[in-house]
Amino acid sequence: MTYAPETIEPKWQRRWAERRTNEPDLDRAERPFYNLMMFPYPSAEGLHVGNFYAFTGADVFGRFMRLRGYTVFEPMGFDAFGIHSENYALKVGIHPGVLIPRNIQNFTRQLTALGGMFDWKHVLATTDPDYYRWTQWVFLQLYHAGKAYKKKAAVNWCPSCKTVLANEQVEAGVCERCKTPVEQRLLEQWFFKITDYAERLLANLDDKSKMDWSATTTTAQRNWLGRSTGAEIDFAVEGPDPIRVFTTRPDTIFGATFMVLAPEHPLVDRITTATQRSAVDAYRKAAAAQDVVSRKVGDKEKTGVFTGGHATNPATGRQIPIWIADYVLMEYGTGAIMAVPGHDERDFAFATRFGLDLVRVVAGPDETESTPLTEAAAEVEGSRLVNSGDFSGRTVADGTTAIVGWLESRGVGKGVVKFRLYDWCISRQRYWGPPIPIIYCGDCGPVPVPEKDLPVQLPELEDFRPDDSGVSPLARHKEWYHVACPKCGKEGRRETDVSDTFLDSAWYFLRYLSTDFADRPFDQTRVRKWFPVAQYIGGNEHAVLHLLYARFVTMVLHDLGLLPAEEPFRRFRAHGLIVKDGAKMSKSRGNVVVPDEYIAKWGADTLRMFLMFLGPFEEGGDFRDAGLIGPRRFLERLWDLVGQCERRTLTGEEIHRDIVVKWNATKKKVTHDLETLGYNTAIAAMMELLNAMRDSNCAERQIVKDLVVMVAPFAPHFAEECWERLGYPTSVFDAKWPIWDEALTIDHVVEIVVQVNGKTRSTVRSPRGAVQDAVLPRALADDTVKRFTEGREVRKVIFVKDRLINIVVG
């Protein structure tokens, strides 16, 4: 019988479904292991090989844990709302409500063909009213907790997608999806107060008991949160309120020779003098009209206008001019800065451009207070404050503390912590999303939709094209739009914004557990058993947004007493990226790998093994068609070995000692490598064992059986079939993961490298554990070694047990 994946793969997929092999009893699981992977957006193109790579890597781990005796819950779902779906629907002229189910069906077919151990009983789609009903419920929980609010804000508007974008969806000033330059618009938006959680979101990143995450991912989150410590300092101006600035360098305050306010700063009006009025107004107008692109691009020339007003530097007591400039952003800090041109690049550029004063307040070890400044001087080792009154001579660190203390004692400043993180704008003026469950009433104001009235169904809308009004197309559906106020019964109108897809995905891992409950978002018993997620695998492109939002929503729900943990994902690993022949896969290059063809030609098991063998899972790999033959050959050889051992069974004593050692060492290595997602080396180790068996003509049943179990996570259909051929009636996934004898993982005899002056000259075989005195004479007796030691004095011998002996001669 030859190995024919095209028949055995469908056979086992059918049998898994019939036997409900992959549907664990969620209520009775004794050793639950929640194995999560990022659910896909069901595109019309179908799953690409990158998805397969991620899912296979996650699935291998799930199957491995199952073989180790865990009850593994491995659900799958579809992230089907959002601009992506909607734009595509508009393009092809088919309603997303029609397209999405079609795509989901195709995805399901592909996922089945992949052979993942998905629990289809708990499948979900975010577009399903039974799902988004609870997404709306999540919104209401946040609303009631005071973490959702509406504000008018300058937001990013994509004129092509005709929608508001979150700051995170703007990349260097252009829309992340369509690359159109983004404009600024002022709209009422719903926000979540994620900034309230900044400190906790940051602190938990270092808490290994809560989060065991890829370092690259935590680093990205840390940067995104952007904590900086500094001070808020008040600069007195004429009139009641001083101008408050935020600075990370309060130590340089004696060098603050002017101030800059954001053009939008509320105090600008009051400060501006009559003579400067028209110039200021013109500049503010220009800045307001400007899109976010050029506003935030860093390396353009500085612009700005003098307001005519002055403020008092609280350290020097001097009057300093107040300017406005668009390089100061209203959203960050206080929207105003003290400019220290001597020690800040941007301020330096600005001061140079407009001829403003420069004062050196920090000097390096080779500099003095009067060393001229040709550029903004950075702090170096041994820098000290100069020209800073009583604080001159102090180190930067020391001076910072002292100056903040001094400002605090005088009531003009205080040490503060700021975050780069913004509140999460969840409003989308689009059609294809869950309506935000709020009703506006003339008398009662905004009223949350009562939970019993959920879901707020997304109405059927023939024409769902967004328009330029900035108002969602939902407003055009009059019967839906007009609704009675839940509080007073008078006529109200619905919120027409839908929520961001990131809200859908911020809690889906909770819903998986309880898709069989219609009356609650997640069952408390289930959650207590299965939450937090034991392992989450996904792409690092979601390192900040999705993962941060999921953490935030979890934290809020935890604080509301609804979840037993505040961090949702105990272990997170980011998989690498798959490229094709060294180049990124993209439609425009025409090098997108469609997995279906490969499954048809090679079988899913070979494809899975190949993908896992490409390179380290967390680093990705290069998909080259030529490589598939390797894993395929391995499977065929193992297949043949299974056939041979059906006929031949040797007893333990007959097995060559070398093979026994290799066998045990392989079990140990494969186990360890799987734990650390070292799939490529695990496969290599199995290949080595197989090669060793073939070389010594060994088809020992015990070893073959172990190999079949170890290969099962990678090639599940193949392993099932082999398991059956070996005569077992049950699923191989009900088998036990092989154990090994530690004493048999190492050989009695070792090869010790003999070096002379650090260069390898020979090797000697020696019993394991031999001491230097036993090895040295034999090493010196070696012919090759003799050639290099003869006539020279042995000065030193370095001996590393069981590994190496280095003879240093002079």
Added chain:
RNA sequence: GCGAACGUGGCGAAACUGGCAGACGCGCAGGACUUAGGAUCCUGUCCCUCACGGGGUGCGGGUUCAACUCCCGCCGUUCGCACCA
């Protein structure tokens, strides 16, 4: 500019806390078996050299008996962030 990761044969890659660099796989070369081979099996395969030997992990230094691994300085690639005060 800032931050992070990385750089090893023709190619994808291995190498535990510093201890034989190139496991495993692809490809390639030679051979066997075949009517045939783009199937299968065997042998070989870092570079130079007939050999002895020498050189070799992006480049230049350093530490060490010993460096892919540690330290310093460059170069390059990729990915984040980017006027964040």
